[in-house]
Amino acid sequence: xxxxxxxxxxxxxxxxxxxxxxxxxxxxxxxxxxxxxxxxxxxxxxxxxxxxxxxxxxxxxxxxxxxxxxxxxxxxxxxxxxxxxxxxxxxxxxxxxxxxxxxxxxxxxxxxxxxxxxx
Amino acid sequence: xxxxxxxxxxxxxxxxxxxxxxxxxxxxxxxxxxxxxxxxxxxxxxxxxxxxxxxxxxxxxxxxxxxxxxxxxxxxxxxxxxxxxxxxxxxxxxxxxxxxxxxxxxxxxxxxxxxxxxxxxxxxxxxxxxxxxxxxxxxxx
Amino acid sequence: xxxxxxxxxxxxxxxxxxxxxxxxxxxxxxxxxxxxxxxxxxxxxxxxxxxxxxxxxxxxxxxxxxxxxxxxxxxxxxxxxxxxxxxxxxxxxxxxxxxxxxxxxxxxxxxxxxxxxxxxxxxxxxxxxxxxxxxxxxxxxxxxxxxxxxxxxxxxxxxxxxxxxxxxxxxxxxxxxxxxxxxxxxxxxxxxxxxxxxxxxxxxxxxxxxxxxxxxxxxxxxxxxxxxxxxxxxxxxxxxxxxxxxxxxxxxxxxxxxxxxxxxxxxxxxxxxxxxxxxxxxxxxxxxxxxxxxxxxxxxxxxxxxxxxxxxxxxxxxxxxxxxxxxxxxxxxxxxxxxxxxxxxxxxxxxxxxxxxxxxxxxxxxxxxxxxxxxxxxxxxxxxxxxxxxxxxxxxxxxxxxxxxxxxxxxxxxxxxxxxxxxxxxxxxxxxxxxxxxxxxxxxxxxxxxxxxxxxxxxxxxxxxxxxxxxxxxxxxxxxxxxxxxxxxxxxxxx
Numbered sequence: 001x002x003x004x005x006x007x008x009x010x011x012x013x014x015x016x017x018x019x020x021x022x023x024x025x026x027x028x029x030x031x032x033x034x035x036x037x038x039x040x041x042x043x044x045x046x047x048x049x050x051x052x053x054x055x056x057x058x059x060x061x062x063x064x065x066x067x068x069x070x071x072x073x074x075x076x077x078x079x080x081x082x083x084x085x086x087x088x089x090x091x092x093x094x095x096x097x098x099x100x101x102x103x104x105x106x107x108x109x110x111x112x113x114x115x116x117x118x119x
Numbered sequence: 120x121x122x123x124x125x126x127x128x129x130x131x132x133x134x135x136x137x138x139x140x141x142x143x144x145x146x147x148x149x150x151x152x153x154x155x156x157x158x159x160x161x162x163x164x165x166x167x168x169x170x171x172x173x174x175x176x177x178x179x180x181x182x183x184x185x186x187x188x189x190x191x192x193x194x195x196x197x198x199x200x201x202x203x204x205x206x207x208x209x210x211x212x213x214x215x216x217x218x219x220x221x222x223x224x225x226x227x228x229x230x231x232x233x234x235x236x237x238x239x240x241x242x243x244x245x246x247x248x249x250x251x252x253x254x255x256x257x258x259x260x
Numbered sequence: 261x262x263x264x265x266x267x268x269x270x271x272x273x274x275x276x277x278x279x280x281x282x283x284x285x286x287x288x289x290x291x292x293x294x295x296x297x298x299x300x301x302x303x304x305x306x307x308x309x310x311x312x313x314x315x316x317x318x319x320x321x322x323x324x325x326x327x328x329x330x331x332x333x334x335x336x337x338x339x340x341x342x343x344x345x346x347x348x349x350x351x352x353x354x355x356x357x358x359x360x361x362x363x364x365x366x367x368x369x370x371x372x373x374x375x376x377x378x379x380x381x382x383x384x385x386x387x388x389x390x391x392x393x394x395x396x397x398x399x400x401x402x403x404x405x406x407x408x409x410x411x412x413x414x415x416x417x418x419x420x421x422x423x424x425x426x427x428x429x430x431x432x433x434x435x436x437x438x439x440x441x442x443x444x445x446x447x448x449x450x451x452x453x454x455x456x457x458x459x460x461x462x463x464x465x466x467x468x469x470x471x472x473x474x475x476x477x478x479x480x481x482x483x484x485x486x487x488x489x490x491x492x493x494x495x496x497x498x499x500x501x502x503x504x505x506x507x508x509x510x511x512x513x514x515x516x517x518x519x520x521x522x523x524x525x526x527x528x529x530x531x532x533x534x535x536x537x538x539x540x541x542x543x544x545x546x547x548x549x550x551x552x553x554x555x556x557x558x559x560x561x562x563x564x565x566x567x568x569x570x571x572x573x574x575x576x577x578x579x580x581x582x583x584x585x586x587x588x589x590x591x592x593x594x595x596x597x598x599x600x601x602x603x604x605x606x607x608x609x610x611x612x613x614x615x616x617x618x619x620x621x622x623x624x625x626x627x628x629x630x631x632x633x634x635x636x637x638x639x640x641x642x643x644x645x646x647x648x649x650x651x652x653x654x655x656x657x658x659x660x661x662x663x664x665x666x667x668x669x670x671x672x673x674x675x676x677x678x679x680x681x682x683x684x685x686x687x688x689x690x691x692x693x694x695x696x697x698x699x700x701x702x703x704x705x706x707x708x709x710x711x712x713x714x715x716x717x718x719x720x721x722x723x724x725x726x727x728x729x730x731x732x733x734x735x736x737x738x739x740x741x742x743x744x745x746x747x748x749x750x751x752x753x754x755x
Contacts, residue, residue, distance in 0.1 A: 039434035046442035105490040193281025200274045215323040
């Protein structure tokens, strides 16, 4: 099972990184979300192989490591909150500009102007 | 923009809302040692409010909950922090919790932990946040 | 006395909650903020004196043991940072209350600002890699809101870059935590310090590099600095000032903490020294190309980060002590410069050098308040920057790192050049009264509540220079405790 999960982590990272490099804001946000899922899955995987019982009081069975689960839960909540903030920001950007493209930064625009001025 | 309201959704939102709130309270009090807790409970209550919003818009949410979202957020966070500080009064560490067993009339013996107020605080933070989102982003049409 | 240890985190957080409940009542929010931050300063100062006198302290939250619970560690380095940062937070809060246009008018400013303070304190105190992540997120999510508060188009644009880059860093941080846990089975820094040397060198180096990238994005080191000069200048002045003073320094703190505790090397690290040199040089060259006060100052943040990494890269007590002294000096001076830049912008409505002239004639008090930290930033005697740079140069020469020391001296010269550019462009020249549209009718050109905290910070930076001897002693003992990772482990896990 762990190979499948490891492949899933790799796939999520790859897709996330690809989307992050796009110019459209929506895709960037989706990319961040996918990367976050990949990272959280990796955190869960750090606890060892899957399939063991969750931690229970007084059980003799081998139980799964609860710490990465707690860490992943915390990280999921944080990623969830920040993705929501990013969506709100994108919504604001849409209201202001009616455009989904990420603008160039000030420096890029200045350098572009310099180039145009010379030619 | 005036949304056309769905009769079925309108009629079912009321009962479902109350059942969902009850369920969220169940999750809240069950938490800590069983699946549940303040965050999950708050999310269920928040989903119930979102249902109200889908059925009747921001005004309906406002009619349902009169408390200002900021007040709910602030007091919830304050309750959570104060629960963390409370153990100092008895000489324990920050955030330390203890098990409690209380005998109540009618209900019998109730087992809980001193972390319960922390969970209640978290519950209100989550509900307050959902209310704030519905009002600020959901209110603009 | 370890009730004191969580206090710098708990107080601002509780105040943020109350401030949120007082939504819309600005006066009450101001009172809550001022009272709490004064108390937090007092707590941090007490903590500092106690740690200097009795040695470091730690607190196990929730009464759990250090290996399963959350540990807060107040060692000398942490409490020095804590004391300086809470003083900055208080000073900038007063400035924000006093500034009419860019201050605390938004009802969310106060609660979010206090959350930021709590996050910064938590980052300094935490003794656990995952909680460092949580503290970072608390601090960063507050910073996202502060940066975009008001929601102007320019803010949303640059804020978006800032948020996306920071979120990418956070995702990498989770990745690093997961890999560290998979390799060692713990996220507690003290236990990691014990287990890290047993890992295969390749794994250890990879983890070290990954964490360096994560914190490097936050600290804006070369080549991960590009987001900073673009995003910082668009925020309101008090926000930019506190970001400039504290946020990148939290990143530097995390780099120093993890490198010293987990990946300490025996001699100078060529990687860190090259990064330091490139960061200094690129930052200062960027600053020279700019013609707006806030943008020049933003590029200088990048340049100055290089000096701090330089001291760390030497991996000697002298280098670290110089780094720590440099960070303290830099936090004070950089915050002050942004506050003065804000005063000029407030009075004239612009920060562009070509549209400014004669500020020194019209606002002489403000001009002095700019001159002192500007010369200090460039490293001229007798100011605090001189002491800090002298320490770095001596530490570098002791290790025979002549190239990097040469670079750092050249960068100092260029820093001086770009400070004279601001001085010549904005402060000298003839004053056109029509340009000072919002200037207050006094010799500082700004409300007293904006001038007072700025003046106090200038005085503080002078005091750092005057008391350089004893302060350097503190920095040296902090450096010694950083070099001795074993002491940290004994403190957390018990003898």
